[in-house]
Amino acid sequence: xxxxxxxxxxxxxxxxxxxxxxxxxxxxxxxxxxxxxxxxxxxxxxxxxxxxxxxxxxxxxxxxxxxxxxxxxxxxxxxxxxxxxxxxxxxxxxxxxxxxxxxxxxxxxxxxxxxxxxxxxxxxxxxxxxxxxxxxxxxxxxxxxxxxxxxxxxxxxxxxxxxxxxxxxxxxxxxxxxxxxxxxxxxxxxxxxxxxxxxxxxxxxxxxxxxxxxxxxxxxxxxxxxxxxxxxxxxxxxxxxxxxxxxxxxxxxxxxxxxxxxxxxxxxxxxx
Numbered sequence: 001x002x003x004x005x006x007x008x009x010x011x012x013x014x015x016x017x018x019x020x021x022x023x024x025x026x027x028x029x030x031x032x033x034x035x036x037x038x039x040x041x042x043x044x045x046x047x048x049x050x051x052x053x054x055x056x057x058x059x060x061x062x063x064x065x066x067x068x069x070x071x072x073x074x075x076x077x078x079x080x081x082x083x084x085x086x087x088x089x090x091x092x093x094x095x096x097x098x099x100x101x102x103x104x105x106x107x108x109x110x111x112x113x114x115x116x117x118x119x120x121x122x123x124x125x126x127x128x129x130x131x132x133x134x135x136x137x138x139x140x141x142x143x144x145x146x147x148x149x150x151x152x153x154x155x156x157x158x159x160x161x162x163x164x165x166x167x168x169x170x171x172x173x174x175x176x177x178x179x180x181x182x183x184x185x186x187x188x189x190x191x192x193x194x195x196x197x198x199x200x201x202x203x204x205x206x207x208x209x210x211x212x213x214x215x216x217x218x219x220x221x222x223x224x225x226x227x228x229x230x231x232x233x234x235x236x237x238x239x240x241x242x243x244x245x246x247x248x249x250x251x252x253x254x255x256x257x258x259x260x261x262x263x264x265x266x267x268x269x270x271x272x
Contacts, residue, residue, distance in 0.1 A: 005071040008209065015201045037163055037191040041198060044159040049151055057144055064145035068206040072213050074220045077252050080244045083227030086115065087237040095119060095232070110134060110221050114228040124232055128225065135221045142214040149207035153199040160195020164188045223247060 023032055050058065082105075089097050099119035105112045110131070117127050167188025174180040223244070230240045245253060 005069055008069050011205070012201075015205075019197065019201065031186065032190055032193065034186055034190040036166075036187050037194050040163040040166065040187075040191050041156055041159050041194040044162070045152055045155045045198070048155045048159075049148065052151055053148060057148065060145065061148055064148060064210070065206060067145070067213075068209045070213075072216070074216060076220070076223060076248055079220070079224060079227070080241060080248075082111070083224070083231065083244065084237045084241050087227075087231045087235070087240050090118075090231050091234070091237065095121065098231075111224055111228075114224065118228060118232050124229060127232060128229065131221070131225050131228070135218055135225075138221075139214060139218055142210065142217075146207050146210055146214075149203045149210070153203040153207065156195045156198035156203070157200075158195070160192040160199075163191020163195070167191065 023029055086098060086101060089101055095118055097119075098115050102112050102115045102119065105115065113134070114127065114131055117130060122130075167184045167186070171181055171184040171188065174184070227240060227244055230243065235243075
């Protein structure tokens with residue numbers, strides 16, 4: 001079951017709560033409920049997105065939006081321990097023995113694929129090409145999702161400006177009739193509000209979060225690829241560990257040192 005990122009939910013909640021509270025404090029919530037403004041921003045944005053993307057991409061929009069609320073956190077220390085453990089198996093039993101270890105990592109398709117390729121005896125170039133291709137196409141799929149969210153954000157702000165023109169032009173034509181100025185000005189301002197809300201409170205944050213998640217995923221896969229390549233080259237497990245530790249933050253380095261110490265103690269006791 002996918003976990004929801006609590007911080008993301010809190011962020012959305014804070015943004016929406018503050019805006020709605022500010023509207024209520026202004027004294028007239030109904031002033032911000034304007035159907036012409038809704039048609040301009042929501043209807044116009046929907047039409048533009050439908051025109052811009054094919055049906056097979058549009059079907060994934062809901063999935064893309066839900067994904068921005070998922071909690072994704074990678075444990076690079078655990079990844080190093082995994083690579084070191086695999087390198088120890090490869091050095092003691094040979095690369096073919098890695099095939100028996102592969103089922104253990106069924107929940108990590110990228111890592112499992114790399115392990116099986118090494119066990120199959122492919123060359124280093126083949127390994128890198130296969131895994132880098134997977135990284136590339138994963139990025140491409142993510143970019144398609146970002147593009148839809150960015151399109152919605154950019155279009156809604158532009159249509160908010162369009163709504164300003166729609167309200168402003170008739171308003172200037174009816175300056176002699178004060179009774180018509182209020183409703184026309186409402187369309188002008190509320191449409192801009194809707195456009196800004198849709199863009200800056202909802203879809204831009206979603207898009208930004210997905211871009212960060214995509215970058216983190218690609219970094220982690222490159223990290224694993226470096227370790228898998230080192231295993232194929234037959235490097236010493238200790239050397240592999242030291243090389244990979246150089247990529248960690250200071251906090252993770254301390255964590256790595258603590259975990260390594262515990263493992264050494266267990267091995268001395270014959271537990272690990």
